[in-house]
Each structure stands twice: as structure tokens, then as C-alpha cells.
Amino acid sequence: MSSSSQSVAVQHLIDPAICIRCNTCEETCPTHAIEHNTRNYVVKFEVCNGCRACISPCPTGAIDSWRNVSAAKAFSLKEQYQWNELPQQVPVAELAPELGELPEDVRRMTEVATSGQGGAAIPPHSAAQPAINLYSVSAPAIATVSGNFRLTPEETGNDIRHIVLDFGNLSFPVLEGQSIGIVPTGVDEEGHPHHVRLYSVASPREGERPGYNNVALTVRRVTEDHEGKPTHGVCSNYLCDLKKGDKVRVVGPYGATFLMPNHAGSSLIMVCTGTGSAPMRAMTERRRRRIAQKEGGENLLFFGARSPEQLPYFGPLQKLPKEFIDINLAFSRVPGAPKRYVQDLIRERSDKVAALLQDGNSYVYICGLKGMEQGVDDAFADACSSTGLNWRDIRSSMIGKGRLHIETY
Numbered sequence: 001m002s003s004s005s006q007s008v009a010v011q012h013l014i015d016p017a018i019c020i021r022c023n024t025c026e027e028t029c030p031t032h033a034i035e036h037n038t039r040n041y042v043v044k045f046e047v048c049n050g051c052r053a054c055i056s057p058c059p060t061g062a063i064d065s066w067r068n069v070s071a072a073k074a075f076s077l078k079e080q081y082q083w084n085e086l087p088q089q090v091p092v093a094e095l096a097p098e099l100g101e102l103p104e105d106v107r108r109m110t111e112v113a114t115s116g117q118g119g120a121a122i123p124p125h126s127a128a129q130p131a132i133n134l135y136s137v138s139a140p141a142i143a144t145v146s147g148n149f150r151l152t153p154e155e156t157g158n159d160i161r162h163i164v165l166d167f168g169n170l171s172f173p174v175l176e177g178q179s180i181g182i183v184p185t186g187v188d189e190e191g192h193p194h195h196v197r198l199y200s201v202a203s204p205r206e207g208e209r210p211g212y213n214n215v216a217l218t219v220r221r222v223t224e225d226h227e228g229k230p231t232h233g234v235c236s237n238y239l240c241d242l243k244k245g246d247k248v249r250v251v252g253p254y255g256a257t258f259l260m261p262n263h264a265g266s267s268l269i270m271v272c273t274g275t276g277s278a279p280m281r282a283m284t285e286r287r288r289r290r291i292a293q294k295e296g297g298e299n300l301l302f303f304g305a306r307s308p309e310q311l312p313y314f315g316p317l318q319k320l321p322k323e324f325i326d327i328n329l330a331f332s333r334v335p336g337a338p339k340r341y342v343q344d345l346i347r348e349r350s351d352k353v354a355a356l357l358q359d360g361n362s363y364v365y366i367c368g369l370k371g372m373e374q375g376v377d378d379a380f381a382d383a384c385s386s387t388g389l390n391w392r393d394i395r396s397s398m399i400g401k402g403r404l405h406i407e408t409y
Contacts, residue, residue: 008095009071012048014041017085017132017256018062020181022195025054025063035077038136042080060179060198060254061409068092084132085256088122122402123256124363126263128205130256131173137196140183140249143167145242146214151312158310159221160275161240162202165248166214172250174201174215176282177258177365177405183249184238196251197235200367200407202278204286218278218312258365258405260286267297267362269353271342271376273304276368277312279407283365284325291324297361299325300352304342304368306333326352342372343379350383357384357394363403370408 014025014034019041026034026041033047034054041062054063068090069075075087135141147164174180181196188194202208203216221240222233242248260268260283268287270280280301287296305311308331317327328345331337346353356362357380366376381391398404 007071008092009045009069009074010050011045011067011069011074012043012050013065013067013075013080013086014043015062015065015086016040016083018060018254020060020062020196020198020251020254021133021136022181024057024195028054028057037081038138039133040081040083042077044077045074068095070095122400123259124261124263124266124402126261126266127259127402128175128262130175130178130259131253132256134172134253135251137181137183137251140251141167141170141172143170143172143215143248143250145244145246145248147244148240148242151218153309156307156309158306159240160310160312161217161219161221162312163217163219163239163242164203164208164214165217165250166212167250168213170213172213172215172253173205174253175205176201176260176286177279178253178255180215180217180253181251182235182239183251184235186234186238188234194234198252198254199239200276200278200282201253202281204282204289206289210289216281218275218281220275257402258407260365261361261363262295263361264295265297265361267299267356267359269300269302269356269362269364271302271346271364271366271368271372273342273368273372274310275312276407277303279367280365281313284320288320288324298356300328300349300356301325302328302330302342302345304330304332304340304372307331308334341375343375346376346379347382350386353380353383354387354389357391357398358389360401360403364398364405366406366408368408373406373408 021041026036030051030053031047031049033044035042058064065086067087143165145163146166149162151160151162152158179198179200181198183196184194186194199217199219201215202218208214208216217239219236219239222231222236225231258279268283270283272280284299287299303311308314311329328349330340330342330345332339332341366373384391384394395404
């Protein structure tokens with residue numbers, strides 16, 4: 001990528017562990033810097049000008065990945081085609097210690113490359129090895145709908161479904177925290193097949209029903225955008241309208257970092273809103289089924305919705321033992337009550353949160369609308385400062401050790 005000094009550049013890459021091969025980036029790129037084969041999508045270093053036109057349309061964020069490189073030794077297309085995951089980020093000081101103060105264009109792009117998790121995230125050290133990219137759009141897995149259950153009352157106007165897909169004798173292994181891609185039927189306004197949409201798996205690794213080769217999804221029927229304007233979610237409506245026995249084309253699985261730890265005594269801090277609860281349900285259910293093994297540490301959940309009626313899995317959550325999971329629910333649209341968000345609850349539990357953040361065996365998972373991300377980050381900062389800790393230092397350490405994981409959309 002062209003932002004560089006004599007020896008350092010920031011290279012634009014695509015994370016193969018997240019990419020769903022939907023071709024949106026290649027179609028969007030005005031300089032034709034992106035190409036693909038049956039394995040990976042890649043970026044031509046010498047062609048990409050960093051215009052970022054491809055960033056917003058990407059449904060998964062796989063395209064928003066950057067690495068510091070030596071300008072003379074950027075990752076080749078051959079290397080990119082062979083990756084299953086991105087290489088680790090290398091600090092500029094290690095690439096070119098002689099540079100001292102970086103030129104402004106390189107400093108700015110280096111901040112882009114290191115500001116968020118992106119592809120730099122790593123899984124917990126004890127996480128199980130995930131299977132990735134077993135099925136593609138050209139050769140999808142075919143699943144059968146074995147259940148489609150509405151989780152929210154009809155009067156709420158918020159249609160959230162628990163959908164179970166059965167793979168029969170077809171191998172489709174998934175871990176908690178991974179996602180699968182759904183290929184909706186039909187074509188768009190221009191006659192092109194609809195792009196793949198990504199959904200987090202809401203069931204644990206042994207299936208929605210233990211011993212059955214199935215997975216569950218948590219899907220909200222999209223009828224308006226984040227600003228309240230009417231819209232039609234192509235894939236969400238397709239899924240919500242499925243009937244038992246219908247066939248669905250599935251690709252993936254995807255995701256090699258948003259995985260739960262497996263070692264004994266590890267604790268989870270889970271922060272989610274709405275259907276962002278899907279991976280949290282998978283992790284919680286995995287641990288619930290293994291309570292007898294006493295392998296898990298603490299489970300601390302912050303879960304937000306407009307009202308109790310619009311919170312998926314509200315009923316089952318109430319039945320979980322309090323000694324098993326510490327549940328904190330935030331509702332922002334309850335008549336006669338003040339608005340409360342997950343970040344408010346994090347501040348209220350500052351002592352507990354700060355103690356877990358300091359514990360090297362605690363792992364944080366954040367999933368939901370992107371608008372929540374900054375508020376949650378600020379709440380963690382406040383929780384730390386109230387106990388004399390520096391959240392920025394803790395955050396950096398947690399990312400480097402695979403203890404902080406964020407999936408927002």
C-alpha cells in the first residue's frame with residue numbers, strides 16, 4: 001500500500017479467517033487491487049492506494065486489516081493465497097529502528113493498522129483448533145431446517161428467531177464463537193445472486209441437541225435500518241420465513257479468534273445486545289452442560305435490549321443458577337423507567353469487572369451493534385480508574401494475550 005517511507009509501509013490485507021468470500025470488496029475496489037482464487041481474497045500491494053472504498057461494504061470487517069511491513073518486502077500475492085489467518089502485527093520500531101520519528105503519512109496509517117483488533121486478534125491459548133472454510137459459495141453445504149421458533153412476542157414488533165439447521169451426515173464442525181454464511185435464494189435488482197450473509201452460531205460445539213449434527217442461529221427480521229428507516233433485510237427475512245424441512249445453502253465455518261478458552265478456571269465477561277447474544281449463548285450453554293466437570297471459572301454477563309420482551313432467551317436466562325452465571329440486564333425502553341445500557345451496568349459493577357480484567361484467566365467478549373463499542377470501552381476505562389488501574393495498558397495486554405475479543409456490526 002502506497003503510504004510509506006523509504007523502508008516502512010502499511011499493507012492492506014484481507015483476513016482469511018473472517019472473510020466469507022462474498023466478492024463485495026473486489027466488486028467495490030475502484031483500482032482493481034483485489035483478486036481471488038478458490039481459497040482466499042488478496043490485495044495487490046503495488047496497486048492499492050488506500051482509498052478505503054471497500055471498507056464499509058464488507059459485511060464482516062475482514063477487509064479492514066492492515067500490517068506494518070518493510071516497503072521492499074511486502075507480503076506477496078503467493079503468500080496471501082496460502083494463509084489461513086493473518087500474520088501477527090510487527091511494531092514499526094522493530095522493522096526500522098533507525099527511522100525515529102515517522103513521517104506523517106506513515107504515522108497516520110500505522111495508527112489505522114493498530115487502532116482496533118481487526119485481524120490482529122489472537123484466540124485464547126487454550127481454545128480448541130477451529131475448522132475454517134470447509135464449504136464455499138460454489139460448493140456449499142446443504143442443511144435442512146429442523147426448527148424455526150420465535151423468541152419474542154408478536155406484539156413487540158421485534159421478530160427474533162431461533163433457527164436450527166441440521167446437516168444430516170455431512171461434516172460441519174463449529175466451535176462457540178464461530179460464524180457460518182447463509183446463501184439466500186434469488187437475485188438482487190441487477191440480476192446478480194445475493195451475497196452471503198454471516199451469522200454467529202448460537203449453539204455449542206456438540207450441537208443444539210447433543211449428539212445431533214445441527215447448529216442454531218439467532219436471527220432478527222430486519223425491517224428498518226439502524227436509523228429507523230424502512231428497509232428489507234434480504235437474508236434475515238429469508239431465514240425468518242423458512243419452514244421446517246426447507247433446504248438452506250451454508251458456507252464456512254468462519255472465525256479463528258473469537259473462541260472461548262478451554263482451560264480450567266478461566267472466566268468469561270460477556271457483553272452483548274440483541275442478537276449479539278448468539279455467541280454468548282453458545283459459550284454459556286457449553287459451560288452449563290459441563291457444570292459437573294467444574295472446569296469453568298466465573299461467568300459474568302451484561303445483556304442489553306429495549307425491554308424484557310425484546311430480549312432473546314430472556315426466559316431461559318432466568319432459569320440458570322445464580323452461582324453458575326452472574327446476569328446483568330439493561331433495558332433502554334421500559335415505560336416509566338430510566339434508560340439503562342450495558343455500559344451503565346459495567347460501571348455499577350466496577351469492582352467486580354476490574355478484578356476480573358486484572359485476572360490473567362479472564363476473557364472478554366463483546367458482540368452487538370458497533371455503536372455500543374465505544375461506550376463499553378469507556379465503561380471499562382471508568383471501572384479500571386475507579387480502582388486505580390489503567391485500562392489502556394490492560395487492554396493492550398489483553399489483546400496481545402488473546403483475552404479481549406470484539407465483534408460489532
